[in-house]
Amino acid sequence: MSTDDRERDEAPPFEGAGDALPSSDELELFAYLDGELDDDAAARFEARLGSDPELAAKLTAATAIAGFVRDDAARIYGAARVDSIADDVMSKLARGSAATTRLRVVPVVEIAAPQSTRFSRARSTSVVWLGGALAVAAAVALFVVTRRDPISAPPVAAASTTATASETVAIITPVGPTASRTVDPPSPAAGTPGVEVEDLEVGEGATVIYTGSAQGAVVWVNDKR
């Protein structure tokens, strides 16, 4: 027996303040009735029963009570349909499994829908900004075309290395000579010597970066909302 067991068994055995406490005879009687006495104790108790009619009567009454409880259980149990419980449980498990499968999908849908909505809204916003930016960029491109600077490089590399998932990149490549070299990623703050870089703010969330000497303009539409 572990310590915990001893502690549990040594706890005050009778709950319910105010209730009558059983006598040691009653405890022994019930333990005998319930088969909880060891062989020696049971033999001693049986010897007492022979000489103690009151104790014997108590045992008869306790045995009768046990019979009533079993009768009552048998009565309400008797007509019950029990065998189908296993079928019902397994059926519910099967349905639960299917429901669980659906549940695995549902959150994705629930989550995806708002994302999709947000994405659409963002995309819609981006399109607006992009439209505006493209208009500005077209004007810039026109300016570029008119300048016809021979030192150029496609901004593709720059765009592809600097664009993030939250950015929409538009590359405007005006008709003109093909670049023979690439340029570093465009930065509004770091102009390449000999290359005029203009950072044109076209509104919140969108930036047009013009790599002045290139044959095109790179437009970032930043969606940070």
Add this chain to the structure above:
Amino acid sequence: MQPASSPPLAPTGPTPLGEGHGAPPRTPDDGAKGDGSVTARARLRALKATREGEAEVDLDLVRRAQKGDEAAFRALVERHQRRAFAIAIGLVRNEQDARDLVQDAFLRVHKSLPSFQGSSSFFTWLYRIVTNLAIDLVRRPGRNVVELEEEHQRSSSPGNEPTDHPWVARVDGADPVDVLRRKELAARMRTAIDALPSYHKAVILMREVEGLSYEEMAEAMQVSKGTIMSRLFHARQKLQKALADCYDEENGK
């Protein structure tokens, strides 16, 4: 003198996989006649030995079910559905509620299977779940007990006398033709059983219907053996008082 310690009413049996429907409920006579050649202690030992064998089979089924073997889980349900139902209906006193409750208990068992370590026996774990669910149900405010009363009335109808508390005829020595007296006594005892607090009802059902030992009941109800003895004592006292009152009234006291 023969103590009434006896095998469980509700079936269980060391039933192998595939045969797990158990035996039909024990008849009330089984507990009354007893067996003069076997002491209560010996019967308890036999019962424990049987349960230990069952526990090994249960554990094997649990291990298989934990690995996803649905047939093994079904076998567990089949082995224990009658036992669980016997306790449930004794507590909630309504067949449909008991069925729903037992199903719920098995679904909870299935959900918790991964965490079952086998430190306690499967059936005491199941009993704990069933008992707690039943106690929650009967404590629910506004629970309708009309069906139970109607069921009592049906069971007390003229065609049902032969199965209605045969113990009454035995203990009062009997006047088997005194149907009204038997019915009155049966009804009084039924009322007294219904009126028992849930925890008292649970222990007396586990003891008298299922034949659980104090230790097994303590494990199932997560209390000490002393508490089990206390609850059993008080449950028996209340039932005994109801029986005594009935006799006193009959004797004009």
